[in-house]
Amino acid sequence: QNHGxxxxxxxxxxxxxxxxxxxxxxxxxxxFCFNILCIGETGIGKSALINSLFNTNFDDPVSTHFLPRVQxxxxxxxxxxxxxxxxxxVVDTVGFGDQINREHSYQPIVDYVDAQFEAYLQEELKxxxxxxxxxxxxxxxxxxxxxxxxHSLKTLDLLTMKSLDSKVNIIPxxxxxxxxxxxxxxxxxxxxxxxxxxxxxQIYQFPADDETFSEINTIMxxxxxxxxxxxxxxVKIGNKMVRARQYPWGIVQVENENHCDFVKLxxxxxxxxxxxxxxxxHARHYELYRRxxxxxxxxTDTGPESKPVSLQEAYEAKRHELYLELQRKEEKMRQQFVxxxxxxxxxxxxxxxxxxxxxxxxxxxxxxxxxKLEKKKKVLENEIALxxxxxxxxxxxxxxxxxxxxxxxxxxxxxxx
Amino acid sequence: SCAGPVESKTEAAMSELVPESRQKxxxxxxxxxxxxxxxxxxxxxxxIEQMRKKTMKTGFDFNIMVVGQSGLGKSTLVNTxxxxxxxxxxxxxNREEKIPKTVEIKAIGHVIEEGGVKMKLxVIDTPGFGDQINNENCWExxxxxxxxxxxxxxxxxxxxARKKRIPDTxxxxxxxxxxxxxHSLRPLDLExxxxxxxxxxxxxxxxxxxxxxxxxxxxxxQRVRKELEVNGIEFYPQKEFDEDLEDKTENDKIRxxxxxxxxxxxxxxYQVxxxxxxxxxxxxxxxxxxxxxxxxxxLLRDFVIRTHLQDLKEVTHNxxxxxxxxxxxxxxxxxxxxxxxxxxxxxxxL
Numbered sequence: 001q002n003h004g005x006x007x008x009x010x011x012x013x014x015x016x017x018x019x020x021x022x023x024x025x026x027x028x029x030x031x032f033c034f035n036i037l038c039i040g041e042t043g044i045g046k047s048a049l050i051n052s053l054f055n056t057n058f059d060d061p062v063s064t065h066f067l068p069r070v071q072x073x074x075x076x077x078x079x080x081x082x083x084x085x086x087x088x089x090v091v092d093t094v095g096f097g098d099q100i101n102r103e104h105s106y107q108p109i110v111d112y113v114d115a116q117f118e119a120y121l122q123e124e125l126k127x128x129x130x131x132x133x134x135x136x137x138x139x140x141x142x143x144x145x146x147x148x149x150x151h152s153l154k155t156l157d158l159l160t161m162k163s164l165d166s167k168v169n170i171i172p173x174x175x176x177x178x179x180x181x182x183x184x185x186x187x188x189x190x191x192x193x194x195x196x197x198x199x200x201x202q203i204y205q206f207p208a209d210d211e212t213f214s215e216i217n218t219i220m221x222x223x224x225x226x227x228x229x230x231x232x233x234x235v236k237i238g239n240k241m242v243r244a245r246q247y248p249w250g251i252v253q254v255e256n257e258n259h260c261d262f263v264k265l266x267x268x269x270x271x272x273x274x275x276x277x278x279x280x281x282h283a284r285h286y287e288l289y290r291r292x293x294x295x296x297x298x299x300t301d302t303g304p305e306s307k308p309v310s311l312q313e314a315y316e317a318k319r320h321e322l323y324l325e326l327q328r329k330e331e332k333m334r335q336q337f338v339x340x341x342x343x344x345x346x347x348x349x350x351x352x353x354x355x356x357x358x359x360x361x362x363x364x365x366x367x368x369x370x371x372k373l374e375k376k377k378k379v380l381e382n383e384i385a386l387x388x389x390x391x392x393x394x395x396x397x398x399x400x401x402x403x404x405x406x407x408x409x410x411x412x413x414x415x416x417x
Numbered sequence: 418s419c420a421g422p423v424e425s426k427t428e429a430a431m432s433e434l435v436p437e438s439r440q441k442x443x444x445x446x447x448x449x450x451x452x453x454x455x456x457x458x459x460x461x462x463x464x465i466e467q468m469r470k471k472t473m474k475t476g477f478d479f480n481i482m483v484v485g486q487s488g489l490g491k492s493t494l495v496n497t498x499x500x501x502x503x504x505x506x507x508x509x510x511n512r513e514e515k516i517p518k519t520v521e522i523k524a525i526g527h528v529i530e531e532g533g534v535k536m537k538l539x540v541i542d543t544p545g546f547g548d549q550i551n552n553e554n555c556w557e558x559x560x561x562x563x564x565x566x567x568x569x570x571x572x573x574x575x576x577x578a579r580k581k582r583i584p585d586t587x588x589x590x591x592x593x594x595x596x597x598x599x600h601s602l603r604p605l606d607l608e609x610x611x612x613x614x615x616x617x618x619x620x621x622x623x624x625x626x627x628x629x630x631x632x633x634x635x636x637x638x639q640r641v642r643k644e645l646e647v648n649g650i651e652f653y654p655q656k657e658f659d660e661d662l663e664d665k666t667e668n669d670k671i672r673x674x675x676x677x678x679x680x681x682x683x684x685x686x687y688q689v690x691x692x693x694x695x696x697x698x699x700x701x702x703x704x705x706x707x708x709x710x711x712x713x714x715x716l717l718r719d720f721v722i723r724t725h726l727q728d729l730k731e732v733t734h735n736x737x738x739x740x741x742x743x744x745x746x747x748x749x750x751x752x753x754x755x756x757x758x759x760x761x762x763x764x765x766x767l
Contacts, residue, residue, distance in 0.1 A: 005537060007528045012500040012695075015723040017532025019477055020469045022727035029660065032464055055459055084462040127746045132735050210470065271460035275467035283581055294577045 031085040033136045034274060035116075037168065038090065039109060039160060040145025041097035044175040048230030049143070050090050052243055052254050053266055054079065057232065058090070067095030070105050072112045074137075089137065097156060106160040113139050113167050117289040124290075138286060140277045141204070141269065142168045145175040146192060146225060150184050153195045161201045167285055169204035169277050171269070172196070177227035177260050178245060178252045185227055192225055206268055207276050220268050226261035229254055476535035478585045479726065480524075480566075482617075483540065484559065484609065485594025486547040489624040494592070494682035495540050497695060497706060498718055502684075503527050504540050517545035520558045524586075541588060547605050556609045563588050563617050567741040587738060589729045590653070590721060591617045594624040595677060599637050602644045610650045616737055618653035618729055620721065621645070626679035626712050627697060627704050634679050641677055652676065654725065658732055671720065678717040681706055 038046040042065050051057055058077060074091045091112070096105055116138045123134050144161055146153065161170055172192065174180070180188060196203060203224070206217035231254050235244040243254040254262050269277075298318065483491040483504075492504035503525070526539040541562070546555055566587040573583045591613065595606055610619055621641070626634060645652060654672065659665040683706050686693045695706040706714045721729070 005526045005528045007530070008501040008503060010500045010529055010531060014498070014500050014529075014531055015718065016477075016479075016529075016536055016726060017534050018723050019534050019536070019726055020472045022724070023472055024465050024469055026727055026731065027468060028465070053459070079461060081459060081461040084465060086461050086464075127743050129739070132731075210474070212470065266459070271463045272467070274461075274464050275471055279471070287579070291577050 028083055028085075030132070031087060033087045033089070034278070035089040035091065035137060035139050035141075037093075037109070037113070037139045037142040038145065039093045039096060039142060040175055041147060042095065044145045044147060045228075045230045046092060046143075046145060046175075048232050049145075049173075049175070049228060049262075050230075051232050052230040052262065053269070054088070065095075065098045067098060069099065070095045070108045072108060087135070091139065102156055105156060106163050109160065110163050110167070113164065114289065117167075117286055118293070120286065121290055121293060138281055139168050140274075140281045142170045144170055144172045146172055148174050148176050148179050148188075148227075150180055150188050152191050158195070158199050158201065161196070161203075162199065165202040166288060169280055169285070170202075171204050171265075172225035173261075173265060174225055174227040176229065178229045180227065189225060189227070204277070204280070206273055213272055217268075217272065220264060223261055223264055226265045228262045228265055229260040230262070473533055473535075475582065476537065478537045478539075479730070480539040480541065480586060480589050481721075482543065482559075482563075482588045482591040483594065484543045484546055484591060485624060486596065487544065489594040489596065490682050491542065491592070491594055491624070493684060494594075494622075494624070494680060494714075496684050497682040497714065498722065499529065499538060501527070501529060503529070503538055504542065518549070520545040520555050522558060522562045539586070552605055555605075556612050559609075560613060560616060563613070564741065567738055568745075570738065571742055571745060587733055588617050589733045591619050593619050593621045595621055595641065597623055597625050597628050597637070597679075599629060599633050601640055607644070607648055607650070610645070610652070611648060614650050614652060616741070618655075618732055618737070619650075620653050620717075621677040622717060623677050623679040625681065627681045627699075629679065638677060638679065642673070653729065653732070655732070658736060675713065675716055675720075678713040678720070680714045680717055681712040682714065 036050070038050065040046050047058070054077075056079075058075070071094045072091055073094050074089055076087060076089045079086045079088055093109055096109075099105065120134070120136065120138055123129055123131060142164060144157070146157060161172070164170060174185075174188065174192075177185065206213075206220050208214040208218045208221075229245060229252055231243045231245050231252075233243070233245070234241040235246050235251055237244065237251065237253065245252045245254075253259050257263050298321070481495065483495055485491050495504040496502055521544050522541060523544065524539050524541045526537060529536050529538055543559055546559070549555065570583060570585065570587055573579060593606070593610060595602065610621070613619055623629075623634075623637065623641070629637060651657070654664075654668040656668075656672070659668055681697060681704055683695050683697050683704075685696065685698075687696045687698060687703050688694075689696065689703055689705060694703075694708070697704040697706070705711050707718075709715055
């Protein structure tokens with residue numbers, strides 16, 4: 001690692017021994033992120049376990065068995081202990097294993113894990129990026145709940161774990177372990193572990209390379225999968241309130257190491273290996289995702305003749321490709337636009353036609369009515385003319401009659417006397 | 418598809434009748450930032466210990482560059498800072514060697530250890546800077562070297578199969594040595610710092626401060642600070658990168674009172690008042706390097722090593738490197754535009 005660097009000895013106190021302290025101080029200021037994915041069937045005790053692990057009552061709505069498909073529900077909490085601020089995100093798989101046909105149960109989970117990697121990768125590839133203030137949502141650990149059947153792993157369990165083991169650190173646990181007796185439990189654990197091995201499922205191994213923790217980590221590896229019991233209720237034992245489950249035949253205490261492995265899980269998950277889980281996620285799982293994704297996108301480190309492809313060329317090639325894509329899309333949009341314009345034109349033309357027809361129709365009507373009226377007018381005019389004639393005649397007759405009438409009256413008087 | 422709250426039974430039944438579209442990857446919900454009250458000790462704070470152990474195992478890299486005219490005591494100062502012969506002067510440097518005709522960049526690395534912490538320290542010397550008759554553009558080789566280190570890191574970072582720990586040769590800190598003339602900064606000083614303060618953390622120091630009295634020192638420092646401000650030179654710690662009020666208060670004091678540090682370096686020890694101290698022996702007394710009443714070396718050492726070392730690295734990584742990277746990715750690298758592209762360009766213009 002030293003690449004030929006000479007080691008020098010210091011002749012006095014320099015002070016860079018405080019470097020880890022400086023680093024820690026900065027990390028505390030930034031705060032820590034930890035993301036847990038809980039996979040397990042509805043009712044297996046995921047919420048109870050999380051509540052017990054973090055000794056608090058997160059408000060989780062109760063799920064039903066009747067969801068049509070698996071949904072992932074993520075909730076983020078801010079926890080603080082002394083001066084450490086932890087942004088804890090718990091992702092629950094709601095509806096896992098409930099459907100009649102469970103073929104697609106694990107796909108949404110895999111998609112979710114990939115989506116978090118993708119989001120980080122996108123940020124990393126940005127030109128103007130801010131990785132140090134990025135809220136890391138990548139899943140650091142997956143707690144897989146195995147049903148306490150006492151027999152073996154279900155096919156769904158194997159399939160799901162196999163699809164996730166190269167993407168996330170898996171810690172298998174047996175949920176609701178208070179239903180198994182001690183003897184049955186050890187057999188069950190052995191069966192599970194051998195099935196995992198024979199199916200090639202890679203679960204998270206507690207690291208045994210650090211001197212301080214190698215011993216305890218190795219021992220703990222032997223206790224996998226942890227048989228846990230979680231509880232949201234507290235029971236009074238002696239003069240303390242402890243998390244426990246009360247049965248007619250006794251009380252199962254969550255934090256009693258004789259009763260279940262809960263304390264071991266908490267110790268391993270939080271007190272000993274939280275940082276390692278985060279590092280494995282970033283240095284191993286994320287790098288693998290990134291590598292696959294970049295290769296998928298067409299980037300390579302070495303070109304067709306195994307010559308190293310320079311960053312320049314890779315970006316240029318990619319940019320050209322995207323440019324062509326952009327052109328294609330533009331052309332498509334242009335054609336669509338032209339099409340739409342044509343369609344609109346046709347519609348408008350039709351409308352215009354219709355209006356024209358109506359107009360002509362109305363003109364016709366108008367003509368007809370006008371003609372009718374003209375006719376009527378003529379008729380009336382004729383009548384008027386006739387009437388005037390009649391009137392004139394009548395006048396004439398009256399005037400003639402009034403002239404001849406007095407002669408007749410005289411004659412009558414002479415005679416009549 | 419959504420990651421929203423649970424549907425009710427009837428809704429679920431109804432949605433089963435609706436034909437299912439292909440599952441899209443679920444988008445994570447925005448963090449709701451629910452504050453949960455812990456009802457008992459869990460052990461979250463052990464992550465500090467876990468982190469500390471991890472960093473001690475991996476060790477640290479630190480790269481420091483010294484710039485200034487020859488004879489200002491650069492090598493001696495760096496040796497004094499790291500209490501060992503880390504600088505070029507001791508790695509076979511001959512005092513009779515000719516001053517180079519151009520600025521050379523010489524990087525030498527050593528591994529030092531203290532308190533269980535391993536540090537790979539690289540000292541980058543710049544012999545020839547400011548020593549020519551015509552010093553125009555003598556900062557260019559230095560700027561080029563700094564950018565080359567950013568380029569190296571960038572190349573490694575964009576590889577598909579990349580190393581777990583990318584070797585960091587980037588310059589984290591550049592000590593610029595100001596001649597103790599007592600008057601003002603020289604044009605060369607201003608030019609250098611103007612150009613380089615944008616790409617690297619510059620810490621100006623007044624060299625060979627044992628030639629100034631206390632009053633002369635204070636006045637000179639004030640004048641230098643003023644000149645730097647007037648010329649818009651942002652030396653480390655830069656105001657714009659203060660993260661919070663605590664940082665700002667602490668850094669303000671350093672920026673406005675302590676800097677530039679007036680230092681004296683020495684790798685010889687003398688007996689003073691029964692103690693062995695690093696110092697310079699003169700007819701009129703022994704100048705104790707680590708005595709705050711004699712010079713500000715201890716302030717510089719504490720500042721660079723004991724409190725701000727990690728910050729120097731972080732500013733280099735999060736800001737200077739990111740700036741370089743963004744610029745690099747935005748440029749088309751000076752390649753001529755492709756002929757094919759321009760043709761298509763014309764066609765697509767409606």
